[in-house]
Structure formats: structure tokens, C-alpha cells
Amino acid sequence: MANVAVVGAQWGDEGKGKIVDWLSSRADVVVRFQGGHNAGHTLVINGVEYKLSLLPSGVVRQSKLSVIGNGVVFDPWAFIREVNAIKDKGVSVTPENLIVAENVPLILPVHSALDKAREEAKGAGKIGTTGRGIGPAYEDKVARRAIRLCDLTDEAVLVEKVDALLAHHNALFRALGAPEMTPADILDPLREIAPQVLPYAAVVWKQLDELRRAGKRILFEGAQGTMLDIDHGTYPYVTSSNTVAGNAAAGSGMGPRAVGYVLGICKAYTTRVGSGPFPTELKDEIGELIGQKGKEFGVVTGRKRRCGWFDAVMVRQAVKTGGIDGIALTKLDVLDGFDEIKVCVGYRLDGKELDYYPSNAGAQARVEPIYETFEGWKDTTRGARSWAELPAQAVKYVRHIEELIQAPVALLSTSPERDDTILMTDPFAD
Ligand code: GDP
Ligand code: IMO
Ligand code: MG
Numbered sequence: 454m455a456n457v458a459v460v461g462a463q464w465g466d467e468g469k470g471k472i473v474d475w476l477s478s479r480a481d482v483v484v485r486f487q488g489g490h491n492a493g494h495t496l497v498i499n500g501v502e503y504k505l506s507l508l509p510s511g512v513v514r515q516s517k518l519s520v521i522g523n524g525v526v527f528d529p530w531a532f533i534r535e536v537n538a539i540k541d542k543g544v545s546v547t548p549e550n551l552i553v554a555e556n557v558p559l560i561l562p563v564h565s566a567l568d569k570a571r572e573e574a575k576g577a578g579k580i581g582t583t584g585r586g587i588g589p590a591y592e593d594k595v596a597r598r599a600i601r602l603c604d605l606t607d608e609a610v611l612v613e614k615v616d617a618l619l620a621h622h623n624a625l626f627r628a629l630g631a632p633e634m635t636p637a638d639i640l641d642p643l644r645e646i647a648p649q650v651l652p653y654a655a656v657v658w659k660q661l662d663e664l665r666r667a668g669k670r671i672l673f674e675g676a677q678g679t680m681l682d683i684d685h686g687t688y689p690y691v692t693s694s695n696t697v698a699g700n701a702a703a704g705s706g707m708g709p710r711a712v713g714y715v716l717g718i719c720k721a722y723t724t725r726v727g728s729g730p731f732p733t734e735l736k737d738e739i740g741e742l743i744g745q746k747g748k749e750f751g752v753v754t755g756r757k758r759r760c761g762w763f764d765a766v767m768v769r770q771a772v773k774t775g776g777i778d779g780i781a782l783t784k785l786d787v788l789d790g791f792d793e794i795k796v797c798v799g800y801r802l803d804g805k806e807l808d809y810y811p812s813n814a815g816a817q818a819r820v821e822p823i824y825e826t827f828e829g830w831k832d833t834t835r836g837a838r839s840w841a842e843l844p845a846q847a848v849k850y851v852r853h854i855e856e857l858i859q860a861p862v863a864l865l866s867t868s869p870e871r872d873d874t875i876l877m878t879d880p881f882a883d
Contacts, residue, residue: 619639
């Protein structure tokens with residue numbers, strides 16, 4: 454039985470939430486394996502909108518098990534806020550249908566304070582992070598000084614670890630001219646939140662192993678996208694985790710063969726939020742129009758997303774580096790009505806042509822896109838639920854993208870609504 458990993462193939466916000474929600478009807482378990490509450494995943498079900506950041510997008514289906522894996526960085530206060538918000542919408546969330554890996558590292562107030570102070574100090578050169586403390590929390594994990602969820606059960610260990618953590622962070626705060634923190638600043642809020650979050654703590658690797666052996670279907674939900682991956686993205690303008698499907702296993706406590714099919718999500722154009730290079734960015738009225746039609750504003754920070762044409766070179770690179778088997782192409786409807794549509798098929802750099810995106814930050818900023826131009830379509834694709842409903846030019850556009858990125862389109866999304874989705878290949882099929 455193939456388990457499926459859903460990952461972003463661009464710079465995030467490709468529509469992963471919608472696709473994970475749709476696919477989760479075919480799964481038993483939905484697992485988040487990286488990132489944190491920097492993610493913003495939107496689901497629209499019968500006109501009702503749900504915005505999820507830390508909770509897996511399967512949570513709305515109540516009967517499915519939602520799992521936050523060890524590869525996530527976990528803010529306990531954000532978690533409780535989100536659980537309460539979704540409960541207010543009438544969704545039942547309990548430790549029966551939502552569990553969190555006991556070895557997940559915590560995001561603490563020191564982390565968001567440091568994230569913001571660093572961004573401020575960088576000024577114009579800032580990364581444009583979400584300010585949620587994601588980078589500093591991953592730094593502490595790798596430096597082996599993170600406080601983990603399981604530490605909240607052991608007061609003596611917790612006190613010792615907070616002292617060690619502050620020895621490091623207060624030195625940084627002094628250097629940044631920011632106020633220092635006392636152990637009580639960390640310990641008191643942690644002691645208060647612990648009884649609320651600990652009921653969700655679980656030995657996730659063990660439960661996933663049992664579920665897998667019982668033949669249950671697992672859907673891994675990625676956050677961000679390949680171009681924000683710490684290794685394969687536009688470094689240093691990236692997030693601090695591996696966003697590719699290769700991380701799904703390590704980030705949930707399973708072996709590499711746990712992932713059978715990798716579904717990459719990409720928009721029929723490109724967006725990016727935050728700083729960093731973006732070869733096909735449109736800083737003109739076409740970019741504005743795409744942003745307006747696509748409602749391109751960030752879910753987490755409300756920032757306006759930068760918009761541009763589809764970059765087939767970049768998505769092909771995401772297909773290769775991430776082992777993507779098929780694509781879910783979203784927001785095709787946003788391109789309805791354009792006279793012509795462009796697609797980047799190569800780059801020009803210093804008089805040479807490139808068929809890949811280079812790693813060097815200077816080269817990434819300087820490459821110029823080589824475009825192919827397509828005739829647009831006048832009829833609408835919005836809300837189409839079958840291939841036959843699509844205008845001929847839209848079909849041509851999709852087919853050409855498949856060739857350029859060297860991966861088939863398995864799903865097509867034509868509106869934010871759950872059921873406005875066309876299935877070509879079932880990723881869960883054996
Ligand atoms: P994620 O971070 O990848 O889950 O994506 P976001 O939720 O941040 O952003 C995608 C946005 O596009 C959301 O507002 C979705 O409701 C919306 N969306 C998803 N698929 C489609 C689609 O096919 N057409 C249109 N017009 N909107 C879509
Ligand atoms: P979803 O899951 C789009 C971007 C930020 C910034 C960079 C680093 O909704 O696709 P961070 O706070 O992670 O240290 O910020 O990454 N970023 C995202 N952009 N979608 C996301 O998540 C993002 N999560 C982080 O804007 O440029
Ligand atoms: Mg998003």
C-alpha cells in the first residue's frame with residue numbers, strides 16, 4: 454500500500470492544505486514532519502474557510518488521526534490557541550484524534566524574540582521570516598540544547614536545561630542590545646501550559662509503526678516548498694528545515710520506504726513571500742492582476758505575495774531533488790482570461806544558457822528567464838471537475854508543463870473549494 458507525501462514544489466503556498474484535505478478522505482493518518490506555525494494552510498469546505506498553521510490539514514475530518522512528528526518545531530501556546538480556534542468552529546479535537554511526538558523540540562518566547570531582533574538588525578538585508586522563532590528553535594535543536602515536549606514531565610531536568618539555554622541566549626541578547634531573560638520568564642509559562650499540552654504527547658514512531666503494519670494509509674503533509682528548503686532552496690533566503698519528501702521519514706520516525714508516492718504541489722504560476730531571488734517575478738500590472746485574481750496574501754503574516762510566471766526550470770529541479778512522482782497543479786483558474794501566458798524554460802547567465810537554477814546567491818539573483826509564450830483561453834476553468842470541461846488551450850498548457858517539468862499532473866485544482874479538484878492518477882493506488 455503506497456503512503457503519500459505531499460510537498461510544495463515552489464516557494465510555499467502552492468495549495469498544499471487544500472490537496473492534503475482532499476486526499477485525506479483516502480488516508481487514515483495525516484502527519485506533519487517539518488516546519489511549524491510559520492505554515493499557513495487554507496481549506497475551504499462548503500464555503501467554510503479553515504486556516505491551519507501547526508495542525509495537520511486532516512484534522513477537520515475528525516475521524517482521521519492527525520500527527521505532529523518529531524521533525525516539527527512546536528510552539529505549545531500556538532498549538533493550544535489553534536486547537537481552541539478549530540474547536541470553536543465545531544471540529545472535535547482530542548488526544549484521541551491528535552497526537553504530538555514527545556521528542557518534538559519546543560519553540561519558546563526566546564526564539565521568536567531572537568528571530569525578530571535579528572531581522573530588525575539586518576534591516577534591508579532581512580530574510581523576511583514569519584517571526585515565529587522557527588530558525589532559532591531549529592538552531593537550538595541542532596546545537597543539542599533544545600527543550601523538548603517530554604522535558605515538561607521532569608521538573609529537575611527542565612530547570613537544568615533552561616539554565617543552559619539561557620546561558621547561550623542571554624549572551625546573544627546582550628550582543629543585540631535586547632533585554633535578557635530570567636529562568637522564571639521561561640519556566641513559569643511552561644509550567645502553566647504543560648498540563649494543557651501533555652495529554653497530546655505520544656510515542657509517535659511506535660504508533661506509526663503499528664498503524665503501518667495494520668495496513669493503514671499514511672499521508673505526510675509538507676510545509677513550505679522546495680525553494681525554501683535549507684539545502685535545495687534559495688539559501689540563505691529559506692526556512693530552517695528540509696522541506697523535501699526525503700525528510701518525511703526522519704521527521705516522523707519511520708524508515709525511507711514508508712513513503713511510496715511523492716506528490717509535488719505547484720501553482721500554474723509562481724509566488725513568493727519574503728525576500729530573496731525570484732527570476733520570473735512580474736513587477737508590473739500583470740503581476741498585480743495575478744495577485745488580485747489569486748488573492749495572494751499570506752495566511753500567517755498577511756503580507757502581499759510577490760507574483761510571476763510559471764518557472765518550469767525550477768519546478769523540474771524540485772521534481773529531481775525531491776523525487777516527485779506526480780504533480781497537483783493548482784490555481785489554473787487564476788490564469789483564465791489572459792491573452793497570453795509565459796513559462797520560463799531556461800535561464801541566461803553571463804551570455805550562457807542554463808537548464809538548472811545555480812546555487813550561488815549572486816548567480817541566483819542575476820539569471821534572466823528565457824520564456825515560451827502560450828496563447829491564453831477565454832472560457833473559464835474555475836470550478837471544473839472533469840478534464841472534459843477544460844478549454845482546449847488550458848489542456849495544452851497543462852500538457853506542455855508536464856513535458857517541461859518531466860512529471861505527470863496527477864491532480865488539478867480549479868478553485869479553493871475541496872471538491873473542485875480533478876483526479877487523473879490516484880497517488881494512493883498501488
Ligand atoms: P499552502 O500553504 O500550500 O497550503 O497554501 P495556502 O493556503 O497558503 O495558499 C493557497 C491559497 O490558494 C489558499 O487561499 C487556497 O484557498 C487557494 N487555492 C487553493 N487551490 C486553489 C485553486 O485551484 N484555485 C484558486 N483560485 N485558489 C486556490
Ligand atoms: P506554507 O506551508 C510561504 C518563508 C518566509 C521567509 C522564509 C523564512 O504555508 O507554504 P521562517 O519564518 O520559516 O524562518 O521564514 O520562509 N516562509 C513561507 N513562505 N509559505 C510558507 O509556508 C512559509 N513558511 C515560511 O516568508 O521568506
Ligand atoms: Mg501557506
